[in-house]
Amino acid sequence: MKCSMIIVFSSTLLFLCAPLAYAQKGASPPAPTLTPSPAPAPTPPYVNLTDLLSVAGPFKTFLNYLESTKIIDTFQNQANNTDEGITIFVPKDDAFKNLKKPSLSNLTQDQLKQLILFHALPHYYSLSDFKNLSKVSPVSTFAGAGGYALNFTDTSGTVHLDSGWSKTKVSSSVHSTDPVAIYQVDRVLLPEAIFGTDIPPTPAPAPAPETAPAADSPSSAVTTGAGSAPGTSPQILLTGSMV
Template sequence: MASKFVFIASTMLVILSSTAFAQKTASPPSLSPTPAPAPAPDYVNLTDLLSVAGPFHTFLDYLVSTKVIDTLQNQANNTEEGVTIFVPKDKAFADQKKPSLTNLTNDQLKQVLLFHALPHYYSLAEFTNLSKSSPISTMAGGQYTLNFTDDSGTVHISTGWSHTKVSSSVHSTDPVAVYQVDKVFIPEAIFGTDIPPTPAPAPAPDIAPVADGPTADDNKAKSPTSTLSGKSASFRISSWGIWSQLALAVSGGLALMFL
């Protein structure tokens, strides 16, 4: 009986030790680390930005009065694409005589303003590839496109009506890029394709010839006829002198005969 008890106890000790060993040797399940959340893009207040930069007061006034500023602000901070805005200086609006923006409806003015924005953030370095994909649609819609060309790092922009270039970078941090331009973007979708011709350059002033004596060309231009006419005149004068002397001699001889 005692030996049976010892056998049972020994068997239980072996089982318990095996279980403990198995628990020690078993590797814990691996857990993949949770990726850290991407940092939220910096919020950019376009009204504040355009107020202190520039002068862009005319463009900003148009954005606020038409509430297009809200559309651009939403594109900048509530989408993954960001926004690129081309902002004309106040002087560009002052110089814009034809076509005039004063007769536009509110909807047309909104389209003109949205014509100055792309629904994506573009750094200056990206315009090299962007120029190969022109024309590029703007936030005004499919008919409102811009053509870009990159000339050794200088970004040129054409709307059909106006041709300008990016003169400086006002702000360029994802998701907002703001670039200064020197002309207002005039869309053909509103103003048509009747683009006024570029004025011709003024003609060069006429220069009066110097009248201080004959030139070499004048001397070369003398014709043989003028030379012969000069010789004929001299010959006639000489002949007239000879005949005058003969007439005097004859008249003198006749007078002696009658004396």
């Protein structure tokens, strides 16, 4: 009797659970919610300093120094592989031609490298940034601090540079798009760390030529009588008749 009741109870339980199990088996799981991934940031364009300096200028002399000293690789890496960027001051070819004393021909290879590094700052600066930069001068260059630092002043928007030996100004903007700024300067920048502090005085301007005194005009000659020409005797007017 007990065995029959157990069999009936088990059968009933299986009958009741079967539809529920079948419903759970047939129901499909909810689709997972996909979160869209953010789009990758665009890669900034590669800046080729050789191309920039070849088109502008003429900066052939400075570009030759960049390539011969391999400093071009240092500047390229700073421009394209760092968050700081770079600012370069480039003298025109005439600036090198006009440089007589001191001469760059006597520099060692290491000194020449430092000289070229001295023409750059390891950070991007727009022209408007120099107004604030002048308040914290001297500013360390790519060559270092101390004798390799530059002083900046901003006078009514004109940026002046002073290396001790060289005093010049930014004459034009060649390229100024973050992360690279290239500015043309009128003179080669000469660091005190290489050339010392015994800076020759600036030659005085040549005196203006003396002007010859103006020739005496006829009006300045002493006249001997009204209406008489120079060198003639005055006429004597006689009154009365001669006897």
